[in-house]
Amino acid sequence: MLIKTMKLRLDELALYVTFNLGSFLLGSLLLALMTYLGGSDGDYTVFRFGTVMAWIVFCFVSVMMGMFGMGNYFDWHVGLGRTRKSFFVCDLITECCFNLVSLVVIGVLSLVEGGILKAFYASYTEEGKILWGPWLLWIIPVFAVVLAVVREFTGSILMRFGKKAFWVMWALWMLICLLPGNKNGVIGEMIRKVMAGIVGVSMTGWAVMGAALVILLSAVSWLIIRKQAVRG
Numbered sequence: 704m705l706i707k708t709m710k711l712r713l714d715e716l717a718l719y720v721t722f723n724l725g726s727f728l729l730g731s732l733l734l735a736l737m738t739y740l741g742g743s744d745g746d747y748t749v750f751r752f753g754t755v756m757a758w759i760v761f762c763f764v765s766v767m768m769g770m771f772g773m774g775n776y777f778d779w780h781v782g783l784g785r786t787r788k789s790f791f792v793c794d795l796i797t798e799c800c801f802n803l804v805s806l807v808v809i810g811v812l813s814l815v816e817g818g819i820l821k822a823f824y825a826s827y828t829e830e831g832k833i834l835w836g837p838w839l840l841w842i843i844p845v846f847a848v849v850l851a852v853v854r855e856f857t858g859s860i861l862m863r864f865g866k867k868a869f870w871v872m873w874a875l876w877m878l879i880c881l882l883p884g885n886k887n888g889v890i891g892e893m894i895r896k897v898m899a900g901i902v903g904v905s906m907t908g909w910a911v912m913g914a915a916l917v918i919l920l921s922a923v924s925w926l927i928i929r930k931q932a933v934r935g
Contacts, residue, residue: 708793719805730756754813773858802847856920859927
């Protein structure tokens, strides 16, 4: 059933890769435009903006596809007489594999962009090397799993509670995005304390908290899916 699930979702993988390439090209063009407009400054630096765009767009597309497409895959899978456990396992593994392919594509694009920067932006200093270094070998598979779990969580929440859940999650996301801009008052002080605590966390601590979060989200997703009814 896993192979059937992957074949059914091949168009989704193609969409991921298409968005990877499209956002990479858009980011590369924007970098060229920004360099053309502001590159006369002697301290001007460049970074792999195409890679950053590909990362951001891929994460957004992956989560959105899960939220609005997971219900259809669930109905198809369970409608064929398969168990909810089978659906959960097949969907999670499929998403992990697709994420891995997409992230490897982004990694290759990052290497290409590094060559472009050396060839056409040699007079500028590159900063913030994305997807570069020895940690590349483990960050890609780890992120592939984490993003798949996030997709399962948001998709199961939307299946269970409907589109109202989407707006709640959207509001929470916007709140998280806006909070860092609030530097004054009680909220600003709370943010500074949280950030100070985050900076002090060791890599081991991050690994433990990340693993705990992945397990928690997976457990919640499974508890929702195991009681989810097939939509008529």
